[in-house]
Amino acid sequence: MDPKLELARLILKEALEEGEDLTFSELLEVLSERFKRALRGAERYLAELSSLGDLPPRVAIWRLMNDERWRTAFEEASKQIVEEMLSA
């Protein structure tokens, strides 16, 4: 899978669990630890996201969804996550 899309999907998925208790940088740390293998190749994208660090995850996600560089990845990831939410 495209590492950028995978990162967007994992961010959305993790926010479902931890979106209220962590800052965005803490959420990224959790992701980096938990999904080391899946995020191989996504290191530069993770670094790119560090500027949003102190924001609450859902605020950071909305900014990314509206950021030209991330829009496509989050649109596709949203499609997948909504399907998962509906099948839960």
Added chain:
Amino acid sequence: MMQGYPRFLTPNFKPFNPVELSKLTERIVCREGPEGLERKYTAFYATGVYGGIATGYTVGCSLRCFFCWSERSRDFPELYGSFYSPRRAFEELVKAARRFKVKKLRVSGAEPLIGAEHVLKLLELVENSEYPLFILETNGIVLGADKGLARRLARFSKVHVRVSLKAATPEGFQRRTGAIGEFYELPFKAVEYLLDSGVSFHVAAMSDPRIMPKEERRMLIERLAEIDRRVAANLEEELCDPYETTIVRMAAYGLDPYSFFKGRGHGP
């Protein structure tokens, strides 16, 4: 015309018009002052949510959810709080932010868009400050009833709106909030208006399975996805916790809080 001021829900409650209740509540919790519209607050403090945030606890809401954990001021706004101008409220928020070394601000505890001119003025002050983020938590009633309000919010770069949905059907909306079922559309309208206006926002929903049936949760997600899949994917799903005020409100509504929280009961 509303007969009496609706307080907490009881088993034989009379459904009310939430837009009318917003206006009625505004007359209680807002007043004109020399520095603009003043709003009642009960406290200013900081809390750990959102990674640490200074909070102004306001008074007065347009819904009467039986699972609500806000203070008794929701039901008896006449009895609680003191009036603050937008400038004084901002100063108190800044004091709380400095005391607890946090950089985010919010108003909570009530519906902040009742007497919207107050919060809009507050946002102007935030916009010209060092604070990078202001979270506005709303139930979407006032916002859904006034399209122009989302456009006015869009002028501010630091605001992020959290719209909290209670239901995806008229029946569920009326049972949970006490408001007339047909008004369940307003929070969805609010979501559409925020999206169209380019305001930063996300949606929360009280989709706790003890309160919202699985099929209704599905309808809610589908409805959000029809508006925009990204909005559905960024949904914050809420769980109901046994706060003291929640337990009292459930009991007044004829629910057994013990059974509810021990997993043997369901919402009405």
